[in-house]
Amino acid sequence: MGKTSKDKRDIYYRKAKEEGWRARSAFKLLQIDSECHIFDGVSKAVDLCAAPGSWSQVLARKLTENYKKALEKGPAPKPKIVAVDLQAMAPLEGVIQLQGDITNSSTAEQIIAHFDNSRADLVVCDGAPDVTGLHDMDIFIQSQLLLAALNIATYILRSGGTFVAKIFRAKDVSFLYAQLRIFFPYVYCTKPSSSRNSSIEAFVVCKDYSQPEGYEPNMLNPWMMEESWDFDKLTGVNRTIVPFVVCGDLNQPDSDMSYPLNYDGKEYKYHEPVQAPIAPPYAEALLMNRKRAEKSASTSNENNVDVDLNALD
Numbered sequence: 001m002g003k004t005s006k007d008k009r010d011i012y013y014r015k016a017k018e019e020g021w022r023a024r025s026a027f028k029l030l031q032i033d034s035e036c037h038i039f040d041g042v043s044k045a046v047d048l049c050a051a052p053g054s055w056s057q058v059l060a061r062k063l064t065e066n067y068k069k070a071l072e073k074g075p076a077p078k079p080k081i082v083a084v085d086l087q088a089m090a091p092l093e094g095v096i097q098l099q100g101d102i103t104n105s106s107t108a109e110q111i112i113a114h115f116d117n118s119r120a121d122l123v124v125c126d127g128a129p130d131v132t133g134l135h136d137m138d139i140f141i142q143s144q145l146l147l148a149a150l151n152i153a154t155y156i157l158r159s160g161g162t163f164v165a166k167i168f169r170a171k172d173v174s175f176l177y178a179q180l181r182i183f184f185p186y187v188y189c190t191k192p193s194s195s196r197n198s199s200i201e202a203f204v205v206c207k208d209y210s211q212p213e214g215y216e217p218n219m220l221n222p223w224m225m226e227e228s229w230d231f232d233k234l235t236g237v238n239r240t241i242v243p244f245v246v247c248g249d250l251n252q253p254d255s256d257m258s259y260p261l262n263y264d265g266k267e268y269k270y271h272e273p274v275q276a277p278i279a280p281p282y283a284e285a286l287l288m289n290r291k292r293a294e295k296s297a298s299t300s301n302e303n304n305v306d307v308d309l310n311a312l313d
């Protein structure tokens, strides 16, 4: 494949290079803004899952424009942008960079620390897992990234602020919408034209952040992963985010692996199932197979008799 073949196939890839964006994703954020005006009045923003940094570039450019416009009217707050990713990012002017996992409370705490006594107007998250190829697993990890981003947003977003995040429009997407609606009265699902039609990716634009009465942002253990977690610690509206709970000792066998028959040192012995299925859905197929086998056995017996009779002649 030649150097230019990707340029020929993907207009946004080509345009990104022409216009100096680090990735074609820049156009997604720009197109979301052209429809939903997410940068209006924004001076502080957080870019979650930011590498290689094209959304941060867009933020830097838009917030600088806002700053210059605001200065014409009088003193204005300087733009502040914090970008986070698992991967290291090349430096970007005007962008504070953190390397870490947004589902980790320590990363979330570092982001929150940068917003000491102040809050962001906008939190964006373009988080995507490394695709495993297991469709359900990829969708699940994506939804965890979205919820981790939302959890961080509940700490750092000002009242009335905006949250934009990638979402996979899969089977149970309405559950995610329902969770977002707890915090935002306006939740839209957008699909920028630069996002491939073949992809289930879309973006939620959530406006007018409003913390539910009695809700306390909680980084103690956002996904309740620890064994000793006390379920009753969260009450009322604070229990509305559905936790993901890992059960069982991690040293126990992994249900996705194959093990040798004598793996735990005991001699293997076959055991019949304790209770065979009473009316399994595959019973009819088994019956048809048995009949077919009986029929072909009886046909071959008849042929054998013929052969024997012929032999007698």
Ligand code: SAM
Pocket: 022, 023, 025, 026, 048, 049, 050, 051, 052, 053, 054, 055, 056, 084, 085, 086, 087, 100, 101, 102, 103, 126, 127, 128, 129, 130, 145
């Ligand atoms: N918006 C970026 C841009 O315009 O350059 C592109 C983001 S890329 C599609 C998705 C990013 O999510 C990857 O860089 C990946 O490292 C990051 N990511 C995935 N899981 C993450 C996690 N748990 N914490 C932080 N970053 C994560």
